[in-house]
Amino acid sequence: MLLDLSRMDRVLAVDRVTCRVTVQAGLVLHELNAALARQGLGLTDMGDVDVQTVAGAISTGTHGTGRDSGALATQVVGLELVLAGGSVLTRSADEHPDVFAVARIGLGALGVVTAVTLQVEPAFLLTADERPVRLDDVLRDVEQLVADHEHFEA
Numbered sequence: 001m002l003l004d005l006s007r008m009d010r011v012l013a014v015d016r017v018t019c020r021v022t023v024q025a026g027l028v029l030h031e032l033n034a035a036l037a038r039q040g041l042g043l044t045d046m047g048d049v050d051v052q053t054v055a056g057a058i059s060t061g062t063h064g065t066g067r068d069s070g071a072l073a074t075q076v077v078g079l080e081l082v083l084a085g086g087s088v089l090t091r092s093a094d095e096h097p098d099v100f101a102v103a104r105i106g107l108g109a110l111g112v113v114t115a116v117t118l119q120v121e122p123a124f125l126l127t128a129d130e131r132p133v134r135l136d137d138v139l140r141d142v143e144q145l146v147a148d149h150e151h152f153e154a
């Protein structure tokens with residue numbers, strides 16, 4: 001069965017005190033980022049592109065280059081799932097943590113994710129330093145490069 005959640009694209013709740021945001025699963029990441037920026041908030045980390053849906057990105061284990069942050073799914077603190085029989089389940093780290101852990105990167109196997117609550121953080125700026133470097137030098141210095149930079153990719 002092919003489902004199109006593109007019209008489930010609303011931000012449902014924003015809590016600026018706890019830095020938690022609940023969105024519908026079909027919201028696209030660049031729209032999420034714009035909505036967060038308007039609230040002075042931002043995702044901890046994300047991948048190279050921002051065209052995926054929130055549900056697609058978390059369900060497939062999309063990750064960024066953050067040294068100290070996990071994949072996008074680790075920023076998920078709550079999920080709403082519709083199961084094959086049509087029942088609606090809500091899951092979080094406190095409520096059925098085992099199902100929650102699997103459902104965060106579920107590849108659609110557990111049901112259809114319809115809403116996601118994300119732990120975000122106050123907006124921040126990153127300075128990018130991009131340059132050509134010889135492969136031998138990168139390999140020699142890789143541990144130091146990772147230690148010196150919050151995000152590193154080669």
Ligand SMILES: Cc1cc2nc3c(=O)[nH]c(=O)nc-3n(C[C@H](O)[C@H](O)[C@H](O)COP(=O)(O)OP(=O)(O)OC[C@H]3O[C@@H](n4cnc5c(N)ncnc54)[C@H](O)[C@@H]3O)c2cc1C
Nearest residue numbers: 047048049052053055056057059060062063107108112113
């Ligand atoms: C140019 C490019 C750059 C990329 N860069 C990175 C990167 O830097 N890091 C990285 O990790 N990945 C990267 N990716 C991979 C990208 O993040 C994945 O394609 C993305 O996670 C899938 O999201 P989608 O919305 O496009 O997929 P979809 O096709 O919508 O979903 C993919 C799968 O997720 C599941 N799913 C989707 N929606 C739901 C739902 N509502 N409920 C339950 N299951 C669902 C299904 O199993 C579906 O088959 C890149 C991809 C491209 C094309």
